[in-house]
Amino acid sequence: MSTLNADPAEIQKFSELAHRWWDPSSEFRPLHEINPLRLEWINQRIPLAGKNVIDVGCGGGILAESMAKKSASVTGIDLSEKALKVADLHSLESGVQVRYKLIAAEEMAEAEAGQFDVVTCMEMLEHVPDPASIIRACTKLVKPGGHVFFSTLNRNPKSYLFAIIGAEYLLQMLPKGTHDYAKFITPAELSQDIRNAGLELKTMKGLGYNPFTKMYSLNNDTSVNYMVACVRPA
Template identity: 40%
Template sequence: MQGSSVRPEEIALFDDLAARWWDPAGPMRPLHMMNPPRAAWVLERVARHFPGPVRVLDAGCGAGLLSESLARAGHEVLGLDAGAEVIAAAEAHAAGQGLALSYRNATAEALLAEGRKFPVITALEVLEHVAGPGEFIATLAALLEPGGLLFVSTMDRSRKSFLVAKLGAEYLLRMLPVGTHTWRQFVTPAELGGHCRAAGLRLCDTAGISFAPLAGGFRISRDTSVNYIAMAQAG
């Protein structure tokens, strides 16, 4: 797939993991642990802004962990990913569930060229994998309806994130396959705010997503130095 957001090596990496994406004890285990709090954070804010179900674009959806969570909450979801294998895994898992959920193997730029618009867009754990974060945010902003909401989660380029998310998660604890992340591609909250402003978005809310080993998962926190999630709104 071509487009400014696509890094072919990243697409290949995650396509290779597609077959085990839905295994909660497999290589995507951290995403399975992270998905409940981040989905709840998104759904709570969507409910504050919209009186009922809305159309949601889940950009960079992978095999559909978040997409299914949003669809189960009653929203009409389009999961979008440039990886053909992850989209195939997403479609296979969703089959027969009766959800208002569809998938497409394409890029955000392709949807923009078609003139598509959405009231809500999510792009969770995607920004650190794209070719140009600023350009990607601008593309997503252009896909938003007026007053629409954009949700982004990513990783802060901090000393703590290097120790915890790169060395710890990949090399020491083996929670993720080695090479899943490149620390220099992480995006600081200040940089995200700048990308949002440049794209005409107002950054409204930010929270940390912190590992809570005693609870067996992740929780929303005030610590944004490793994983964090943010909401921005179009004018």
């Protein structure tokens, strides 16, 4: 178990909340609210229809299902058995087909290397002991010429204030302890890991939240939440 790139406490934390994944008023409300923005951003960069897609760290399947609705063939992988059971159940209820697997990204990369047109890995890198290993696995999973998308949290005083003090304590949008500030990743660090893995970073986008309108928007401010789009050179 020591070689598995996962934090048992993190898996446990999300497993305990698994039954609430698809409740848009629950702790996962922010994920439901940002999902349409992320989905459209990905789909604009690479139209998902007919593509073979894998969502690494899919949790309860919010992004995975929405990509399947765009007529992509979607696989979702995670290490939380409870979250995957919820994802499977919701897939049956909604009639949206997604293949879910309980498997580590690195293991999946060995089993199905170069099989995917698109790899997404959202809100996961800041929850694992070795983010660079996940990035390498995503690179291995994608076909040459394919697209890889990551999202994570920047590490600076503003992100601590917004993502932890604001979101977890003041606005109570997320359960206390959802994030560990020490695991946040700066754009420079992520860019370096992306280059080291052999990917080309194409663009970076910020994700903002207005507490007054309670609306999320895509912008160029990467100081808190941000997403990156990469391509594996053909």
